[in-house]
Amino acid sequence: MKLLTKTTLYFITLSLVVFFVGGVGLYEIMQNLIEKEVNSDLYNRIHFIFNEISQADTLQNVQFIATEPIEIKKVAAVGNPVPFELRDTVLYNKVNNAYMPYRSLSTVVKSGDSFYRIRIYKSLITSNYLIEKVALVIMLMLLLYLALTYFLNRYILGRVWADFFRSLKTMQDFSLESPKREPFKPSEVIEFNELNQVLKEMTDKLISDYEGVKEFTGNLFHEVQTPLSVIKNKTELLYQELSTEKQFQLAGSIFSSTNRLSDIIKSLGLLARIDKNQFSRKEPIDFIALINKNLELYRDMMESKNIRLEKNLIARPKKVMDPSLADILINNLIKNGVRHNIKDGFLRIRLTESEFEIANSGNNPQLPTNELFRQFTRGSEEGFMGIGLAIVQKIVHHYEMKIRYDYLDNQHQIEITF
Amino acid sequence: MKLLIVEDDHEIQESIVDYLQPEGYVCEQAFDMVSAQDKITSFSYDCVLIDINLPDGSGLDLIQGLKNMKKSAGIIVITARDAINDRVKALEFGADDYLVKPFNLAELNARIKSLLRRIQFHGNNQITAGDITIFPDRFQAEIRGQSIELTKKEFELLMFFVSNAGRVIAKESLAGRLWGDDMDFSYSYDFVYAQIKNLRKKLKEMGINDPIQTIYGVGYKFDTQ
Numbered sequence: 001m002k003l004l005t006k007t008t009l010y011f012i013t014l015s016l017v018v019f020f021v022g023g024v025g026l027y028e029i030m031q032n033l034i035e036k037e038v039n040s041d042l043y044n045r046i047h048f049i050f051n052e053i054s055q056a057d058t059l060q061n062v063q064f065i066a067t068e069p070i071e072i073k074k075v076a077a078v079g080n081p082v083p084f085e086l087r088d089t090v091l092y093n094k095v096n097n098a099y100m101p102y103r104s105l106s107t108v109v110k111s112g113d114s115f116y117r118i119r120i121y122k123s124l125i126t127s128n129y130l131i132e133k134v135a136l137v138i139m140l141m142l143l144l145y146l147a148l149t150y151f152l153n154r155y156i157l158g159r160v161w162a163d164f165f166r167s168l169k170t171m172q173d174f175s176l177e178s179p180k181r182e183p184f185k186p187s188e189v190i191e192f193n194e195l196n197q198v199l200k201e202m203t204d205k206l207i208s209d210y211e212g213v214k215e216f217t218g219n220l221f222h223e224v225q226t227p228l229s230v231i232k233n234k235t236e237l238l239y240q241e242l243s244t245e246k247q248f249q250l251a252g253s254i255f256s257s258t259n260r261l262s263d264i265i266k267s268l269g270l271l272a273r274i275d276k277n278q279f280s281r282k283e284p285i286d287f288i289a290l291i292n293k294n295l296e297l298y299r300d301m302m303e304s305k306n307i308r309l310e311k312n313l314i315a316r317p318k319k320v321m322d323p324s325l326a327d328i329l330i331n332n333l334i335k336n337g338v339r340h341n342i343k344d345g346f347l348r349i350r351l352t353e354s355e356f357e358i359a360n361s362g363n364n365p366q367l368p369t370n371e372l373f374r375q376f377t378r379g380s381e382e383g384f385m386g387i388g389l390a391i392v393q394k395i396v397h398h399y400e401m402k403i404r405y406d407y408l409d410n411q412h413q414i415e416i417t418f
Numbered sequence: 419m420k421l422l423i424v425e426d427d428h429e430i431q432e433s434i435v436d437y438l439q440p441e442g443y444v445c446e447q448a449f450d451m452v453s454a455q456d457k458i459t460s461f462s463y464d465c466v467l468i469d470i471n472l473p474d475g476s477g478l479d480l481i482q483g484l485k486n487m488k489k490s491a492g493i494i495v496i497t498a499r500d501a502i503n504d505r506v507k508a509l510e511f512g513a514d515d516y517l518v519k520p521f522n523l524a525e526l527n528a529r530i531k532s533l534l535r536r537i538q539f540h541g542n543n544q545i546t547a548g549d550i551t552i553f554p555d556r557f558q559a560e561i562r563g564q565s566i567e568l569t570k571k572e573f574e575l576l577m578f579f580v581s582n583a584g585r586v587i588a589k590e591s592l593a594g595r596l597w598g599d600d601m602d603f604s605y606s607y608d609f610v611y612a613q614i615k616n617l618r619k620k621l622k623e624m625g626i627n628d629p630i631q632t633i634y635g636v637g638y639k640f641d642t643q
Contacts, residue, residue: 225498226427229520233433236523239586245634252588252635259590262520297597300571304609324502 004157011153012146019142027135034127039086042105042122046084049118053111071119075108078115082108091121100125163187167196174203176210214272221269228265231258267387270328274394279322287330287351288313294331295349298338307341307360310348317353319418321399329395332388333358333414339388340412359413419534420444420462424454424480425469425496434467437523438530451475458484458491464537465492465530468513470504478504481511492533496521522591528581547580548642549626561624571596572617579630579640589637614638 001009069091085106090099106119163185170182184196235255242248273279291313302309319326337347337360345361392414396403402417421443425431428449435445446463448454451474458466458480466484470477481493494515495508505516514533517526535543535554545552551560557573559566568576578595579587589607596613618630631639 222498225519226430230427230429230433232520233430233437233523236586236588236591237433237436239588239633239636242586248586248633249635252633252637255588255636256590300597300609300613304612 003161004154007157008150008154015146023138026138030131030134034131038103038122038124038127042103042120045120046105046107050109053109068123069121073117075115075117078108101128163189163192167192167199171199176206214276217272221265221272224265228258228262267391270391271394274398279325281322282320283323285319285321285323285326287317290326290330291349291351294334298334301338302347305341306344307338308346310346313351315353317418325395329392332392336388354418356416357413359411361410362412364407419464422446422448422457422463422466424448424467424477426450426473433523434526437527441527451480454480455483458489462489463491465494465534467494467496469496470501470508471498478507478511481508481513485512492537494529494533522588522594524582524585524587524591525595528578531581545580547583548629552577552580561626564624566620566624568620571613575613575617583640586633586639587637592637
């Protein structure tokens with residue numbers, strides 16, 4: 001969830017709770033106030049009526065001083081005191097032609113010798129109306145406030161976090177492969193400046209470490225070639241001096257191990273050079289010719305394993321690459337397909353406008369498929385397996401192509417989408 | 419035959435000289451640009467071996483120097499693995515061949531021989547090893563005057579053996595020779611053995627005693643004696 005979405009969501013949820021509680025509370029308070037007002041008005045009036053009665057000792061005038069409906073009924077004698085009785089009711093209103101809510105207050109008074117029940121009414125219509133309107137206005141105000149604060153919130157948050165997002169973007173664009181990064185812009189927020197500072201220190205350290213490692217490996221690959229040459233050549237010379245089988249076996253082991261080391265260094269050097277962008281030529285590649293050339297290279301190897309070739313080159317993909325890298329890519333894939341094949345197996349190659357697919361029979365790699373592309377992944381009996389595929393993956397990523405590996409029913413399949 | 423070896427690493431120099439001297443070459447050594455330039459101005463060589471990376475300059479300048487002096491020496495350059503530009507330039511400047519470090523001495527020996535043959539016999543030479551006669555420029559071989567049918571790989575193999583006759587040759591060198599350095603052999607040399615088996619069979623059919631001796635764990639030794 002995005003930072004702004006999350007804060008907004010929190011804000012809205014909390015606001016709604018507050019508004020709901022506040023709204024209900026306010027309504028209750030208003031209701032209460034108005035009810036009290038109505039009641040006290042009713043009591044005032046009834047006391048006024050009592051006053052009238054006690055002064056005039058007659059009910060004659062009572063009807064006339066009432067501005068609102070009043071009922072006076074003669075009742076049987078009752079014992080004192082008669083409690084006041086409040087009641088909500090409806091009365092028919094001729095003007096409006098409808099029943100209207102009223103609150104009535106009734107009691108029994110004694111006028112002369114007779115007892116009369118006096119019931120006075122107060123219309124609730126105005127107070128209900130008032131509550132309704134006030135509630136509506138409050139609701140509208142709240143909604144308006146909510147909308148306003150929502151936008152304000154977003155705006156302010158956006159403003160406040162802008163520097164953060166800028167730093168984030170800078171970090172997202174950061175890549176060790178092309179460390180020409182934008183500097184962090186100073187922010188008015190102290191915490192963001194501190195964050196930027198920490199990030200800057202970390203990336204600086206990363207870059208310098210990475211450069212150091214790159215330089216180290218570059219030098220290593222270069223410097224190691226001469227001693228390797230010396231070991232190889234001296235072993236070749238040693239071969240000429242040896243006589244016993246045991247001596248030859250020992251020297252042979254030295255020679256093949258040196259060759260192997262030389263191959264590993266060669267591959268690692270290649271990976272480092274791709275990283276360093278040393279393959280920058282851009283030429284359209286004739287993949288069909290490239291595939292045929294590399295298949296020819298491995299023909300003897302395939303024949304010695306009796307591997308059946310199924311070649312289906314349908315179209316020529318239009319891909320611009322460094323020709324050396326394209327060659328290395330195809331070479332490594334075909335090599336991989338031949339090398340990890342089984343006797344009397346098959347190698348299937350399919351090339352379309354947008355895809356290169358190579359599949360071969362082979363034993364279960366006994367590895368999670370995503371491990372296969374890592375350097376120095378230990379394969380079964382074949383020694384280093386991953387380095388060739390690590391090169392493939394490096395090239396594929398270098399040109400932002402896609403690669404997919406599948407193993408199903410003793411069949412390895414690698415698919416590259418250009 | 420007089421060779422000049424320009425290489426700054428003493429160990430490599432010694433190895434090259436050790437390997438080439440028994441072939442009957444006179445090997446002169448230069449460890450830097452200055453002494454190499456001195457030598458190529460003062461003497462004539464049949465073949466000059468040049469390491470491009472020298473402590474006091476680029477071997478490329480030496481090639482240009484040789485060409486400017488109209489020296490007829492064959493030039494083989496040695497380059498680092500990742501210096502493709504150097505390789506291309508060296509050939510443009512007039513180098514005849516190149517080797518990539520780390521290289522095999524057997525390969526170097528074969529290259530020098532082939533280069534010297536090209537320069538000296540202008541395509542009309544033949545090499546004899548016992549009863550075998552090879553015509554390198556026609557890619558043909560004869561056994562006691564009788565032509566022997568060889569595939570391209572078998573012919574190359576025979577040539578390589580004959581060039582390094584009497585030497586123990588690593589199977590890795592053979593594989594590199596026949597399939598190139600860019601091919602990874604995955605430490606299985608079955609297809610090298612297959613080629614050798616075929617060549618042996620063909621030689622045997624022609625009535626030749628097997629000249630290819632297997633040296634277990636190492637490779638082969640070709641001897642017609």
